[in-house]
Amino acid sequence: MQVHQQVSEYSDAIDLMVNMGPQHPSTHGVFRLVIWVDGERIVKVEPHIGYLHRGSEKICESEQYSQIVTLFDRLDYVGNLNNELAFCLAVEKLTETVVPERAEYIRVILCELNRIASHMLFYGVYGLDVGATTPMLYGFRERERVQELFESVTGARMMHNYIRIGGVKEDVPDDFDKNVLILLDHLKRGVDECDRLLSQNEMFLARTKGVGIITGEDALDYGVTGPALRASGVIEDVRVTDPYSIYSRFDFGIPVGSNGDCWDRYYVRVEEMRESIKIVEQAISDIPDGDISAKVRRIIRPPVGEVFVRTESPRGDLGVFLVSDGSDKPYRVKVRPPSFANLQALEYMLEDTYIADAVLVLGSIDIIMGEVDR
């Protein structure tokens, strides 16, 4: 952390400009935050992004549709399967492909497990942001179990390339049902344990309660989505309000916070893991037999047109806008990343808080820089 002294335009007193990042362990990637402080209070913050810009959207224009799935893996690199699903849904909507039932169920099961893994990562890293080292070990232990299952199904722990246009890559292994049930058993206990360990801890409460408050209306105005919006008391979940895939068949709740502070944003995610477990339980009990992929050509040429789909990724409302000119490569791919929109509200949330809470508020939004910069 470098510290410069300069005269600020915001007050008569001499303020400090604190430069946090880009190489800072608590920024969850390469993210630079310039903070002007008056004493210990934050006067103004200025986020700088673009350090991880890889031009994914532009690369998409020179790749075939089947190859783009690998690029979407690398946007939100802890919620890979949800990203793959968003792109595949967009192409399927454009080509009017009907995905077989079994593939839909496999997709939902894996996506929800992916959501749990992502929230477990958040849980661990958020503990670290607050200053507690132990939760990280618990969070990663549970996440490891999910990734082990992913490895046995998709062959990779992170960049799966498993959800394909028209279905999934290959059928799940024979012991998949059994393994998922064992995993769910572990996860149920794991989530409870994580909850008991941190959620009601006195020091954790003292640091997160009432910090970085954003009201529901403001959150909506800023375009905040996902758990960060639901923590402010707005009931908005694409899986329920605008169901995609087969989410309308499952019975699950939307955890909603009341204050919109850091603790609510944290606890909404913990509760969401429990709801995801419910979805996986229902899906695994009535997964049908059958094909795992619709008949699609190896080189896909969708008709001329444009399409927009939105899905609920672990971080919020992930939108994919796709324009096709009839060739085997898309004319334009635009991603509406939830992290990017949620980051807009950071300036508002950090206003008039203490500088020690900057890391805390940033962590509670759960940004992934790969998705912000694309």
Add this chain to the structure above:
Amino acid sequence: MKIQNPVVGFINGLMVTIRSTLRRPVTAEYPAIEKRLPLSNRFMGFPALTWDYDIEEPYCTGCMVCVRECPTQCMSAQMKDNPQHEKGLSRRRKIIESFEINLGRCILCGICVDVCNFDAIEMSHEYELSKYQRNANRVNLNQLLDMGVVYQNKLQWTPKQPQKNSGIPLPPKQSEDSS
């Protein structure tokens, strides 16, 4: 989401810690070979070329479909006429002459395996990338075949389409001089 008495929360957290001190550790010490976690059968490591044990030559015919479909263009290949075919010992008219994969560029997506028509390329169980030389990640045909042989032996690999992709020459109606 109600808040309990903070002291209760603290003690609950302490109980979790105490309980998990009694458990076995879940971590594994990585570099020690005998302590590594087992890989699942579907694990996707770096791509490797498979070896046809029936007639002792690679399955790959150098058709270049994987080279074209690779999202990162990490491969290059060349084909040649198969001398074994002229002698009537193999069904493959063309065979791979040279094959190079830059493993540093490979993103392990498995697309090359999906598009291969000859069961010639498989995602092996090799996953370690550190090398002593600068360009040692560029592997040639022999190294790829070695990786493939290790993988085949480990998993008792068999081709997905044995009828179509076997190299054993077809019975006499096509070539009479093969016995």
